[in-house]
Amino acid sequence: MAVTTLDYVPEAGKVLIDDHKGHPGIKATTLSYGQINDDMLGMLEKPHPSYFLLLLGFLLALLLGAVSLSIQVDVGIGFSGISHPIAWGFYITNFVFWIGIGHAGTLISAVFYLTRAPWRTAIYRSAEAMTVFAVMTAGLFPLLHTGRPWLAYWLIPYPNERLLWVNFKSPLLWDVFAVTTYMSVSIMFFMLGLIPDMAILRDEAIRKGQKLKALIYAPMALAWRGTNHQWLHYMRGYLIFAAIATPLVFSVHSIVSWDFAMSSVPGWHTTIFAPYFVAGAIFSGLSMVMTVLIPIRTVFGLEDYITKHVIQSVCRVIIFTSVIVGYAYATEFFIAWYSGSPYERAIFYFRPFGEMASWSLIGDQRISFPLIAFWLMVFCNVISPIPLWRWKVRNNPLAVWIICALINVGMWFERFNIVGSSLQREYNPYSWGEYWPTIVEAGITVGSFGFFFTLFAIFVKTLPPMAIMELKEATTPPMKNPGGGH
Amino acid sequence: MAKFTGVWGVFENLDEMTDTIEEVRSKGIRPTTLSPCPRHEIDHALGPQFTLVPWIGLAFAILGCTIGLGFPAWTASDWVLPVGGKPVVAVTPFIVIGFELTILFTAIHVLAGLAILGIIDSYRFPIPKACKEYPRFQRDRFGVVVRCNESQLSEFETVMKNRGAEEVHVEKA
Numbered sequence: 105m106a107v108t109t110l111d112y113v114p115e116a117g118k119v120l121i122d123d124h125k126g127h128p129g130i131k132a133t134t135l136s137y138g139q140i141n142d143d144m145l146g147m148l149e150k151p152h153p154s155y156f157l158l159l160l161g162f163l164l165a166l167l168l169g170a171v172s173l174s175i176q177v178d179v180g181i182g183f184s185g186i187s188h189p190i191a192w193g194f195y196i197t198n199f200v201f202w203i204g205i206g207h208a209g210t211l212i213s214a215v216f217y218l219t220r221a222p223w224r225t226a227i228y229r230s231a232e233a234m235t236v237f238a239v240m241t242a243g244l245f246p247l248l249h250t251g252r253p254w255l256a257y258w259l260i261p262y263p264n265e266r267l268l269w270v271n272f273k274s275p276l277l278w279d280v281f282a283v284t285t286y287m288s289v290s291i292m293f294f295m296l297g298l299i300p301d302m303a304i305l306r307d308e309a310i311r312k313g314q315k316l317k318a319l320i321y322a323p324m325a326l327a328w329r330g331t332n333h334q335w336l337h338y339m340r341g342y343l344i345f346a347a348i349a350t351p352l353v354f355s356v357h358s359i360v361s362w363d364f365a366m367s368s369v370p371g372w373h374t375t376i377f378a379p380y381f382v383a384g385a386i387f388s389g390l391s392m393v394m395t396v397l398i399p400i401r402t403v404f405g406l407e408d409y410i411t412k413h414v415i416q417s418v419c420r421v422i423i424f425t426s427v428i429v430g431y432a433y434a435t436e437f438f439i440a441w442y443s444g445s446p447y448e449r450a451i452f453y454f455r456p457f458g459e460m461a462s463w464s465l466i467g468d469q470r471i472s473f474p475l476i477a478f479w480l481m482v483f484c485n486v487i488s489p490i491p492l493w494r495w496k497v498r499n500n501p502l503a504v505w506i507i508c509a510l511i512n513v514g515m516w517f518e519r520f521n522i523v524g525s526s527l528q529r530e531y532n533p534y535s536w537g538e539y540w541p542t543i544v545e546a547g548i549t550v551g552s553f554g555f556f557f558t559l560f561a562i563f564v565k566t567l568p569p570m571a572i573m574e575l576k577e578a579t580t581p582p583m584k585n586p587g588g589g590h
Numbered sequence: 591m592a593k594f595t596g597v598w599g600v601f602e603n604l605d606e607m608t609d610t611i612e613e614v615r616s617k618g619i620r621p622t623t624l625s626p627c628p629r630h631e632i633d634h635a636l637g638p639q640f641t642l643v644p645w646i647g648l649a650f651a652i653l654g655c656t657i658g659l660g661f662p663a664w665t666a667s668d669w670v671l672p673v674g675g676k677p678v679v680a681v682t683p684f685i686v687i688g689f690e691l692t693i694l695f696t697a698i699h700v701l702a703g704l705a706i707l708g709i710i711d712s713y714r715f716p717i718p719k720a721c722k723e724y725p726r727f728q729r730d731r732f733g734v735v736v737r738c739n740e741s742q743l744s745e746f747e748t749v750m751k752n753r754g755a756e757e758v759h760v761e762k763a
Contacts, residue, residue, distance in 0.1 A: 137626055137730035261665060269669055272662035273676070273683040281690040289697045296701060300627075300728070307725035326705055330727050332623040332636055333711040339628055340643040341704045348647075348693045355689060576627035581604040582730070584754065 135408065137576050144301075144572045145308055147404050151565050162558040169551005172544045173248070181251035184545050189537045190527045194545040195249040197520040198552055201388070202242035203283065203360055204381070204515065205556075207353055208389025209235025210290060213297070214349035217342075223417040225578045226409040229571045230400070230564075231393045232294045237559040238392075239287045241552050246279070248548070275362045282359040289352055293345050295324075299338070300573040303328035357385045364522065370447040371455075371526035374439065380432040387425035387485070388515035390418055391508040398505040400564060409570060412499055419498040422511070426489040429518075433486065447531055455525050473540055474525035477517040484514020593763035594718045596737040597746040599755035600726070604631055606754040607732040611635040613749050614736055622715050624724075624733035632732075646703035647696050654695025658688030718761045731756070 135143075176183055186193045209231040216224040247253040259280045261270045270277050302325035309317035328334060361381035364372035394415065401410040440452035455478045488510040491497040498504060529536055541549075563569070580586075601607040607623070608631050614621045615637065623632055633639070662684045670678050717735045727733050734755075736746045743760050750758045 141729050261661070267669060269665035271671075272665065272687055273673075273680055278683070278686040278690075281687055285690040285694045288694060292697050292701050296704075304626075304728045307728045310723075311725050327708060327712070328728075329717070329722055330624045330626060331711070331715070331717065332625075332632060332639070333715055334708055335625070335628045336633075336639050336641050337643050337704050337707050337711075340641050341647075341700050344644060344647045344700050345697060348651075348696050351689075352693050355686075359686060573627045577629075581629060581631070582602055583605045584603040585605055 135575075135579055137579065137582065140572060140575045140579065141304060141308075143409075144568045144570055144575070145305070147569060148305075148565060148567075155561070155565065159558065159561050162554050162561055165550050165554025166558050167551075167554070168547050169549075169554055172547030172551060176248065176544050176548065177253065181249075183542065185539055185541045187537070189530060189535045190524065190539040192249075192523050192527060193539055194520075194541045194549055195245045197516070197523045198549055199242050199245035199249070200360055200381075200519045200523065201516050202238045202245070202552065202556070203286075203357060204385035204388045204519070205392045206235040206238035206242065206286070206290065206389065207357060207382070207385035208393050209233070209238075210286075210293070210349050210353040211386055211389065212393070213293060214346040214353065217346045218350060221417070222578060223414045225574045226406075226411075226414055226570055227393060227397055227418070228574070229297060230397055230569045231389075232290070232297060233560065233563045233567070233569070234389075234393060234396065235290045236287075236294050237556050237563070238389075239283070239290055240559070241556045243283060243287060244552070244555075246283075275359070275366045278359045279363055282356045286352060286356045289345075289349055293349055296338075296342060296345060297571055298324065298567065299326055299328050300330065301568045301571065302326075303330065304572055305568070354382055357381045364526075369526050369530060370445070371436075371440075371451040372522070374436065376432055376435055376439075380429070380436075383425045383428035383432065384515060384518060387422060387429050388512060390422050390425070391511035391515070394418055394422075394504055394508040395512055396560060398501050398508075400569065401501070406570075409575065412501070415501060415504055416495075416498045419492050419504060422508070423489060423492050426485065426492075426511075430486040433482070451526055451529055454529050455521060474521060474528065477521040477524065481514050481518040481521050484510045485518060488514070594716050594737065594761050595740060595743075595763045596718075596735060596761055597743055597750060598718060598721045598733060598735040598759050598761070599750035600724070600757040601732040601734065601753075601755055602730075603754065604629060604732060607734060608632060608635040610734050610750055610753040610755070613753065614734070614746065617742075617745075617749075619736055619738060622717055622735040622737075624717075624721070624727040624735070626728055626730060626732075642707060643700060643703055647700045650699035651692050651696040654691040654693070655688050657695070658691030659684050662687050718759075720759065720761075 184193065184195070186195070209228075212224050212231040213228040213235075216228070247256045250256060259270065259277070261272075302321050306318055306321040306325045309315075309321055358378035358381065361377035365374060365377040367373060397410060398415070401407065437452050440448040443449075455474060457475070488507055491503065492507060497507075524539055527537070528539060599610070601610070607625075611621055611623065611632070612635050615635070620636065623636065625632060659681075663679045666678050666680075672678060716737070721733060721735055724731075724733065734750065736750075738746055740762060743762070747758050747760055
């Protein structure tokens with residue numbers, strides 16, 4: 105039988121509407137189903153040469169990390185700056201930082217799904233991919249930090265010849281369970297969201313006669329046809345995933361914070377750590393989303409999808425979390441003073457005012473790394489987001505990008521400020537120490553960024569960076585009688 | 591795959607499709623629909639539908655929670671190691687493991703449940719091969735599939751044509 109409606113003309117590149125002057129909203133609501141399809145599939149076409157240049161840069165950073173990692177594993181943990189009494193340095197800082205970056209994806213895809221925030225539609229797929237890649241990056245660091253990563257399976261409770269079990273009362277083991285669960289659920293949530301879009305890619309590949317692509321996409325589509333039965337199970341399953349991912353996202357960084365808070369180290373042993381860490385995670389994660397998506401929006405011409413309204417909305421959450429983070433900084437200082445504990449007071453004096461000199465720039469002029477970390481943290485996380493309170497700044501993508509990049513820097517230093525400084529000045533002066541990272545630790549840190557951005561760069565050209573199905577759901581459906589209702 | 595006898599049509603507009611669903615349902619048959627995205631208009635036209643997915647989620651959430659609380663308690667009792675006067679089977683720290691495994695078990699089994707229910711539904715509600723492979727259902731078209739007797743074929747073909755279907759296909763086993 106002849107199927108005549110298959111002879112359609114792709115609509116890519118057409119803009120059906122003018123700008124929504126004075127009415128910011130998701131423009132995708134006025135795009136046709138076909139145009140959304142074609143625009144999104146157009147992003148997966150052969151990339152511009154500049155893409156490969158960018159990818160090469162990321163790969164070089166990754167290579168630096170791989171070389172540093174191999175030296176670290178070969179020589180041993182003594183090659184890093186980690187030594188008694190500072191057992192936690194760059195690696196744990198990176199772990200906490202990357203776990204935090206991952207939080208934005210789950211927040212956008214699950215929490216804002218449950219609260220029905222319409223602006224999440226255009227950005228949640230990329231944010232979710234960021235979560236997966238960030239948690240994968242984060243997961244490398246505790247393994248590396250153990251010093252003998254090939255024995256990492258000892259962390260898993262399995263029957264062994266010594267009849268010993270892991271210590272379930274340790275926050276470090278909670279971390280193993282929390283991070284493993286978070287990574288598994290994030291990957292499954294990501295794959296679940298991709299199923300209908302994989303079916304689109306599969307059918308498009310079949311239509312164009314691209315057999316290899318069809319062969320790759322078909323298994324990922326799980327025989328998706330878009331029947332009402334499939335949609336029924338899918339939407340209910342998606343809702344359940346969103347419902348369980350919401351408490352998960354809050355639990356994971358709380359549990360990470362308990363790695364510190366459950367100890368009796370000054371500067372760590374505090375009850376505000378869980379909300380403080382979660383707010384910081386959302387703050388840094390959303391900033392990373394903007395740092396990555398604003399250039400993508402410009403390069404791919406996605407102004408119709410990632411509208412200024414979307415950027416404004418993300419900025420509002422960034423402002424909110426920035427205030428929480430700033431408040432948490434102030435609370436830490438207040439409680440250190442109010443507690444009357446000389447050890448708490450000392451550590452919160454040392455953080456902003458130094459006396460932990462560990463590095464010399466010129467001659468005797470010594471600079472403390474935690475001191476740099478502290479002031480960078482305050483500037484980037486508390487002061488630099490202040491301009492976002494102005495509508496004009498939030499409406500300027502370049503300004504937002506600069507502020508978000510600064511926040512990323514600030515949040516990394518915040519993590520270091522927490523991880524690195526407390527161990528340098530514990531209770532007794534005989535157990536005081538200094539920490540300065542070695543070139544290997546710096547190389548692995550750079551490599552972690554290379555790893556993350558390489559994966560993300562590959563993602564934007566191989567999988568739809570926006571949820572095609574949800575964009576269609578957000579748009580007005582084709583109606584013969586548009587005003588007729590149902 | 592079961593042999594298919596019935597009619598399937600392709601619609602450009604959502605309202606034409608929902609009108610067709612309602613008319614088919616008024617004749618005592620619940621059709622299967624295909625659409626590029628979920629629409630509540632389609633759900634309303636089809637009427638209440640049931641899915642096992644939440645129950646699968648609940649069952650495995652309970653199992654995950656039980657294992658998450660029970661396994662650490664068992665291991666703690668298997669090799670007793672009292673530390674600092676703390677209880678050997680300490681409930682509070684085990685809640686963390688219980689919570690994480692509740693979520694992990696729910697997620698894995700909801701995803702597996704979706705896949706298995708999809709396979710079961712493909713046997714319970716078969717659709718013809720040509721309809722399955724029609725690529726515009728993933729793009730910008732809506733589909734209605736009616737499974738019926740040979741005697742009803744012309745009736746439903748007429749319904750679809752009258753309701754504005756772009757294409758109508760009649761299939762016999």
